[in-house]
Amino acid sequence: MTHEELNALVATYSVDALQGEELIAVETHLEGCATCRDELDSFRQALAQLVPDSPAPSKVWERIVAEIDATDANPASTDLPAPIDLAAERGGRRSGWLTTMAAVAALVFATLAIVQQATISNLTGDSAVALAAERAAAEPGAFVENFEVEGVAVARVILTTDGRGFVVPTDDLPALPTERAYQLWVINDENLVISAGVLGHDPTAATFTWTGTVSGFALTREIAGGVIASEGDVVSVITGA
Amino acid sequence: MPAHLGLPSQVTLREQPERERDSTLVEGIARSDRASLETVYREFSGAVKTTAWRVLRDDSLSEDVVQDVFVSLWKEPGRFDPDRGSLRAFLLTLAHRRAVDIVRSEQARTRREETVPESVAGDIDEEVWALTVGEKVRSALSNLADGERQAIALAYLHGLSYVEVAEKLGAPEGTVKSRIRSGMRKLSVSLGEVRT
Numbered sequence: 001m002t003h004e005e006l007n008a009l010v011a012t013y014s015v016d017a018l019q020g021e022e023l024i025a026v027e028t029h030l031e032g033c034a035t036c037r038d039e040l041d042s043f044r045q046a047l048a049q050l051v052p053d054s055p056a057p058s059k060v061w062e063r064i065v066a067e068i069d070a071t072d073a074n075p076a077s078t079d080l081p082a083p084i085d086l087a088a089e090r091g092g093r094r095s096g097w098l099t100t101m102a103a104v105a106a107l108v109f110a111t112l113a114i115v116q117q118a119t120i121s122n123l124t125g126d127s128a129v130a131l132a133a134e135r136a137a138a139e140p141g142a143f144v145e146n147f148e149v150e151g152v153a154v155a156r157v158i159l160t161t162d163g164r165g166f167v168v169p170t171d172d173l174p175a176l177p178t179e180r181a182y183q184l185w186v187i188n189d190e191n192l193v194i195s196a197g198v199l200g201h202d203p204t205a206a207t208f209t210w211t212g213t214v215s216g217f218a219l220t221r222e223i224a225g226g227v228i229a230s231e232g233d234v235v236s237v238i239t240g241a
Numbered sequence: 242m243p244a245h246l247g248l249p250s251q252v253t254l255r256e257q258p259e260r261e262r263d264s265t266l267v268e269g270i271a272r273s274d275r276a277s278l279e280t281v282y283r284e285f286s287g288a289v290k291t292t293a294w295r296v297l298r299d300d301s302l303s304e305d306v307v308q309d310v311f312v313s314l315w316k317e318p319g320r321f322d323p324d325r326g327s328l329r330a331f332l333l334t335l336a337h338r339r340a341v342d343i344v345r346s347e348q349a350r351t352r353r354e355e356t357v358p359e360s361v362a363g364d365i366d367e368e369v370w371a372l373t374v375g376e377k378v379r380s381a382l383s384n385l386a387d388g389e390r391q392a393i394a395l396a397y398l399h400g401l402s403y404v405e406v407a408e409k410l411g412a413p414e415g416t417v418k419s420r421i422r423s424g425m426r427k428l429s430v431s432l433g434e435v436r437t
Contacts, residue, residue, distance in 0.1 A: 011425035016341040017396035017403040041326045043425045046432040048330035054287030060307045179271045179319035
């Protein structure tokens with residue numbers, strides 16, 4: 001369809017009266033056409049004025065709070081698939097699991113009563129943290145592994161035998177919009193995935209501490225400020241720690 | 242109303258320009274500030290429910306839509322772009338789309354057909370005026386041709402696709418699309434407002 005033909009459908013789209021191929025065509029066109037987007041926005045502003053203000057419905061707020069609480073506190077209430085048994089996967093199919101992003105996305109993040117068992121900090125400055133991370137990586141017994149996306153390292157995780165952790169992003173980890181943030185998770189020996197801290201939307205080298213058992217790490221994208229239980233927007237997973 | 246609503250901040254926010262106020266509230270939600278969500282809920286949930294009810298004609302389903310809309314805002318505040326319109330318009334767009342999705346489901350189809358007037362022209366006009374509040378909106382709607390007003394009302398108030406609108410009005414599909422377009426352009430001029 002031409003721009004004129006698609007533009008002629010924007011008003012019908014604004015009242016949600018399109019279906020099927022026309023709906024898809026207009027939505028695709030809107031992504032790249034500022035003129036049509038502006039017109040759509042003006043239609044939506046007008047439509048919003050057809051609706052009068054009225055009192056907030058009673059009782060719905062409590063339902064909203066309950067759903068938010070349940071989402072934050074009980075990932076089983078989300079639509080995520082069943083959790084992967086990481087222990088079983090470690091029996092020999094780990095590499096296959098690692099390379100299957102669909103399986104990675106199927107991780108369900110367990111909730112603990114204490115949200116932050118580890119804490120992220122970079123208060124000592126980027127260069128100091130990066131230097132400390134380099135020294136830690138050289139220590140005997142230190143775990144050193146990269147988060148990778150399509151074979152490209154986006155961040156390095158280091159965990160020393162006495163529980164000092166470092167996460168050092170590479171230049172290949174893209175910054176997120178400010179309303180989003182990267183979050184680091186520890187996978188313990190019971191296959192629980194526990195928040196290790198929020199790295200921010202444009203991470204720099206940071207430290208964390210972890211003295212419990214660990215079998216792996218995950219890096220996810222979340223809303224700014226982080227979440228108690230991830231919805232599974234997984235960037236990368238490391239196992240075998 | 243819950244006792245923990247953020248009334249003091251709400252008073253302050255009302256004094257801010259709309260765009261700044263919307264941004265402040267959504268930034269608060271992005272920081273997981275429930276007081277910000279409560280303020281948005283208190284201000285806009287009535288209109289959100291009205292939007293859904295006009296399509297669904299069902300209190301329970303409309304309240305489900307209200308819940309969906311505000312939980313969605315909580316989970317994905319980044320979807321709101323203050324440069325593209327008001328937070329109110331954004332929430333009503335979400336509500337209308339969700340209501341239309343519901344009404345087009347097989348389960349709700351029967352209920353919907355029972356609520357769409359059989360003798361369209363007169364009944365739809367009567368309904369539009371009954372639902373119209375405010376002199377500015379009434380004036381804007383009176384500037385539309387009958388066919389434009391009826392087409393927009395059937396689509397926006399009843400969640401009909403333009404194909405279904407054409408069937409109801411006994412008009413060619415192309416004509417219905419043209420009427421919706423010309424009507425919406427008139428409305429956007431009449432109801433256009435400068436956002437502060």
